[in-house]
Amino acid sequence: MGIKNPRHRSDKEIELFRKENIFYQGIQLHQLNNYYAYFDSLTQKSPQIVAQDSFKVLMQPLEAMYFDTLGILESILVNCYAVPDKFDLNWNTKNRLDFFPPTTHVTFFRHINIYEILKLTNAGSDVLKLDNGKRKVVIFWNIFLNKQTKIYLKAIQDNLAKAKGEIQVFFINNDNSFFANS
DSSP: OOOOOOOOOOHHHHHHHHHHHOOSOOEEEEBOTTHHHHHHHHHHHOHHHHHHSOGGGGGOSSEEEEEOTTSBEEEEEEGGGSEEETTEEESOGGGGGGSSSOOOSSOOOTTOBHHHHHTTBTTOTTTOOOOTTSEEEEEEEOSTTHHHHHHHHHHHHHHHTTOSSOEEEEEEEOHHHHHHTO
């Protein structure tokens, strides 16, 4: 499916890919290396949660998380639930991207809020100011899934244009975090 050598990426490589593929205005962040260890520790502490709302869905390379105005997760689109269509992933199965927020791919652990996600980025917990009253969208992306990332970013950004009212968008690159944890 177009995997392009998972390896450490320079800021220059990430910025070039971003400029070519991200056209929607948003805050650009990098995922910290402890992101996966954090969610993995939650699954070990709460095995009953794993059975019903797996944190593993939060550890995928491509995912878009839609939060309500209070920062509560309300929809999530994840690469492992995008349906293969020939050689590409179809992110719009069941026309889910026709609406904002889109119909979620999977049930999820509702207690994960946007603050937990953003504190695991280079912005840290007290650097970001969230705009209260706005929906928020967190978009995880990378270069190592190359073609699939380009398709995904286009589909998600087209969906953002359907939002009624203002939204706050965070693009989080996870190339180096994935590389460090592989």
